[in-house]
Amino acid sequence: xxxxxxxxxxxxxxxxxxxxxxxxxxxxxxxxxxxxxxxxxxxxxxxxxxxxxxxxxxxxxxxxxxxxxxxxxxxxxxxxxxxxxxxxxxxxxxxxxxxxxxxxxxxxxxxxxxxxxxxxxxxxxxxxxxxxxxxxxxxxxxxxxxxxxxxxxxxxxxxxxxxxxxxxxxxxxxxxxxxxxxxxxxxxxxxxxxxxxxxxxxxxxxxxxxxxxxxxxxxxxxxxxxxxxxxxxxxxxxxxxxxxxxxxxx
Amino acid sequence: xxxxxxxxxxxxxxxxxxxxxxxxxxxxxxxxxxxxxxxxxxxxxxxxxxxxxxxxxxxxxxxxxxxxxxxxxxxxxxxxxxxxxxxxxxxxxxxxxxxxxxxxxxxxxxxxxxxxxxxxxxxxxxxxxxxxxxxxxxxxxxxxxxxxxxxxxxxxxxxxxxxxxxxxxxxxxxxxxxxxxxxxxxxxxxxxxxxxxxxxxxxxxxxxxxxxxxxxxxxxxxxxxxxxxxxxxxxxxxxxxxxxxxxxxxxxxxxxxxxxxxxxxxxxxxxxxxxxxxxxx
Numbered sequence: 387x388x389x390x391x392x393x394x395x396x397x398x399x400x401x402x403x404x405x406x407x408x409x410x411x412x413x414x415x416x417x418x419x420x421x422x423x424x425x426x427x428x429x430x431x432x433x434x435x436x437x438x439x440x441x442x443x444x445x446x447x448x449x450x451x452x453x454x455x456x457x458x459x460x461x462x463x464x465x466x467x468x469x470x471x472x473x474x475x476x477x478x479x480x481x482x483x484x485x486x487x488x489x490x491x492x493x494x495x496x497x498x499x500x501x502x503x504x505x506x507x508x509x510x511x512x513x514x515x516x517x518x519x520x521x522x523x524x525x526x527x528x529x530x531x532x533x534x535x536x537x538x539x540x541x542x543x544x545x546x547x548x549x550x551x552x553x554x555x556x557x558x559x560x561x562x563x564x565x566x567x568x569x570x571x572x573x574x575x576x577x578x579x580x581x582x583x584x585x586x587x588x589x590x591x592x593x594x595x596x597x598x599x600x601x602x603x604x605x606x607x608x609x610x611x612x613x614x615x616x617x618x619x620x621x622x623x624x625x626x627x628x629x630x631x632x633x634x635x636x
Numbered sequence: 637x638x639x640x641x642x643x644x645x646x647x648x649x650x651x652x653x654x655x656x657x658x659x660x661x662x663x664x665x666x667x668x669x670x671x672x673x674x675x676x677x678x679x680x681x682x683x684x685x686x687x688x689x690x691x692x693x694x695x696x697x698x699x700x701x702x703x704x705x706x707x708x709x710x711x712x713x714x715x716x717x718x719x720x721x722x723x724x725x726x727x728x729x730x731x732x733x734x735x736x737x738x739x740x741x742x743x744x745x746x747x748x749x750x751x752x753x754x755x756x757x758x759x760x761x762x763x764x765x766x767x768x769x770x771x772x773x774x775x776x777x778x779x780x781x782x783x784x785x786x787x788x789x790x791x792x793x794x795x796x797x798x799x800x801x802x803x804x805x806x807x808x809x810x811x812x813x814x815x816x817x818x819x820x821x822x823x824x825x826x827x828x829x830x831x832x833x834x835x836x837x838x839x840x841x842x843x844x845x846x847x848x849x850x851x852x853x854x855x856x857x858x859x860x861x862x863x864x865x866x867x868x869x870x871x872x873x874x875x876x877x878x879x880x881x882x883x884x885x886x887x888x889x890x891x892x893x894x895x896x897x898x899x900x901x902x903x904x905x906x907x908x909x910x911x912x913x914x915x916x917x
Contacts, residue, residue, distance in 0.1 A: 442799050458800040465794045469669065470849050476793070482786050483802025515848075535801070 391418045391454035391538030391570045393439070398448035400431075400438040407592075409434040412448070414588055414597045418538075421561065421571040423581035423600075426590040427613050432574040435590065436541045439572075454538020454570065457531070461544050462524035467517035473527045474512040477502050480534025495534065502530035506560055522553020529560060539570045546580065558583075578604060645760055646873055649826075652762040652770050653865035653883055656823045657835055659774040661861025662781060662854045663819055664840030666812055669792045669850075674724065675813060676836045678731040680820050680829045682708035684738025684754060687829070691749040692741065698769070701821045708734055709817070757828030759869070759879040766826060773822040780815050781854065784808065789850060827880050834884035835861055842894035860890050 392415070399410035409431030416422045424432045438446045440458055457480070480502075481495035503509050506526035516524060525545055532540050545561075546554050561571055565585075573584060581587050587603040589595040589612040596608045667676050686704020690697050708730060715726035742751040753761075781788075790798050791805035798805045816836075823832045839860035840853075847853030867890075868883030875882070 440800050456800065458797045460794060460796045464796050466669075466792060469789075469793045470847065470853070471789065471793055472849075475789075479786075479790055479794070479801055482790060485786075487783050487786070 391568060392416065392451070393422075393453075393539055393570050393572065394449070394451040395439075396449045398435075398438060398446065398450060400434050400443050400446045402434075402443065402445075404445055409438070409590060409592060411593045412588075412590065413594065414586070416570045416572065416586065418568040418570060419565050420586060421565050421573060421584040422586040422588055423584045424572055424574045424588050424590065425576070425578065425581050425612060426595075427576070430591045430612070431593075432590060433543065436543065436572070436574065439539075439541060452539055455536050456539040456541065457535040457537030459525075459528045459532050459540055459542045459545060461547055462521055462528060463548060464543075465516070465524075465528075469517070471516050472513050473503060473508055473516055473519065473523075473530075474499060476516050476527050477512075477530045477534050480531040483535070499530070499534050502533040503527070505533065506530045507556060520550070520553065521548040522550055522557065525549055525553070525557055526560065529557070529564075537569070540564065540572070542571060542573045544574055544576070546575070546577070578609065646869070648762045648764075648767060649759045649879065650866065650869050652767055652826055653759060653869050653879075654862045655767075655770040655774050656826060657839065657861030657863075657865030657883070657887075658858040659770070659777040659861070660819055660823060660832070660835040661839035661843070661857035661859070661864075663777050663812075663815060664836040664838075664861075665843060665850070665853045665857045666781065666788050666792075667816060667836060668840050668844060669788075670809060670812060672809070672813065672816070673837055674727065676816055676820070677833045678712075678727045679705055679708065679813075679817055680824065680832045680836075682731045682734040683820070683824060684829055685734050685741055686738075687749075687754045687824070688738050688741040688747055688751075691747050691754075692744075694748075697749070697825055698821065701824050704734070705817045705821060709813075753828070755828050755830050756878060757824070757826050757831055757880040759826045759883070762826055769822050770826075773819055777815065777819060780811075784811065785850075788812065827883065831880045831884045834887045835864065838884075838887035838891040839864055842891040845891075845894040845898045845900075860894075861887070864890055 394415045396413050398412040399407040401407045412435065414422070424435060426432050434443070436458060437443050439450060439452065440456060477499040478491055478496065481491055481499065485491055485495070500509065500512060503512050506529055508523060508526055508530070511519065511523065516527060519527065529540075545557060549557065561573075565571060575581055582600040582604060584600065586598060587600050588597045589603060589608055591612050591614070595611045596603045664676075667673055683701045683704030686700040686702070686707070687697055688700070690700020711730045712723070712727050715721070715730055716723040718726070739751070741747065742754060787803045787808045790801050790803040791808040794801075795805040819836070820832055823835065827835065840857045842860050843853045843857035847856045864887035865883055868886035869879055871877070871886065872879040872882040
């Protein structure tokens with residue numbers, strides 16, 4: 387179903403409330419089955435790109451073509467962990483947009499939500515409160531929700547932030563499966579080493595710095611242009627490691 | 637008890653307060669989840685000048701309350717545009733101004749309705765119209781919360797992803813505040829504009845301690861609001877104290893019991909409503 391998924395962006399510029407562009411000159415194409423790391427410093431435009439792709443920003447110029455339903459997978463700590471919902475409740479939210487307000491969620495969608503939780507390895511945790519789960523489990527629940535949305539294009543915001551090693555491997559496996567099914571994954575990250583794992587890398591810092599396969603893109607010159615003074619490049623053979631403090635405004 | 641059973645006045649007051657209690661209780665759960673308790677208190681207080689003016693001019697108090705809420709909402713929206721002050725400061729300044737103006741007007745000798753009735757309500761004066769208004773409010777709150785349940789859940793739980801899930805959190809919040817305004821207008825004559833806040837917040841805060849799902853919290857809050865209304869009115873009749881005040885105290889007492897039964901941080905307890913009161917999303 388997702389093999390036709392595709393993201394095509396040309397000359398995109400996006401701004402908030404008519405101000406100067408927070409992000410400009412973005413041009414890239416992601417084919418079905420490709421995972422693209424979006425690499426950049428905090429405030430570099432990763433979130434702005436996602437919001438522009440989701441159609442949430444009023445002032446966007448350039449062309450954006452999204453083939454396939456698009457789902458946003460937020461950082462888990464951005465959701466309200468004190469709100470009493472179970473993992474299944476959260477997965478079911480993926481069916482809300484197609485269910486009229488006066489109808490119950492159809493049995494088919496309930497089955498789909500259960501299957502999505504099974505798929506991310508949480509079938510037995512369906513009734514567990516979302517807020518009581520580990521960071522990695524919560525991230526998998528949110529991916530399950532995107533599956534219930536039938537998303538061909540997944541926008542993942544720092545999916546490995548606050549996630550332990552075991553969960554990271556499990557999430558990595560899930561993302562590889564989704565890629566193999568022909569879905570397009572855009573993965574915002576600040577981790578250069580992790581970006582090397584994916585098919586393409588898009589570096590942004592207010593504007594597009596580079597786009598292409600990791601080997602061509604992740605050069606010292608591009609990383610310096612992307613992170614500026616914020617980066618410390620530790621040259622260990624061909625490995626460049628970005629050391630950047632990570633703080634998010636909540 | 638026998639007094640309540642035989643007095644038409646008290647019977648009407650009892651029906652009025654339990655219906656308002658149930659409706660305000662359920663509505664309060666979403667207000668607290670959306671961290672809008674301050675808005676609830678502000679709307680209630682800000683309608684004082686409207687009530688006083690209506691009483692001066694001789695139009696129904698309900699109209700004055702409605703106009704008061706509208707004018708205040710517009711002033712808050714206007715004051716919030718100044719980005720140098722936050723919306724909380726805008727609300728604080730607007731509401732204090734409205735309340736001060738209301739007090740000045742109310743103390744003029746020409747006002748037929750006493751300031752105490754406007755501030756603390758006149759539960760025992762509930763007539764047939766008040767009962768109909770309370771019933772209509774309860775039906776409206778029930779319908780609106782059932783219809784908007786999924787949207788409200790997404791708007792509270794994950795506002796960042798809400799648009800991609802088909803929900804506009806800003807609109808949902810606005811709709812809930814509109815419902816709040818209607819509820820406050822409908823309840824203010826019985827409970828007064830100081831005490832209506834107790835029924836919006838205390839039963840909901842208690843239910844959020846006890847309920848493990850949002851639906852459970854909604855039903856619990858409606859039940860606790862109903863109970864607070866009944867207990868408060870019976871206590872006021874038995875002890876011969878002010879009805880509105882004893883309903884408010886009963887609501888807070890139920891919250892205290894819930895807080896003792898399930899303290900913050902215990903398994904299954906939701907975030908403390910006191911924290912929820914003080915924090916913006």
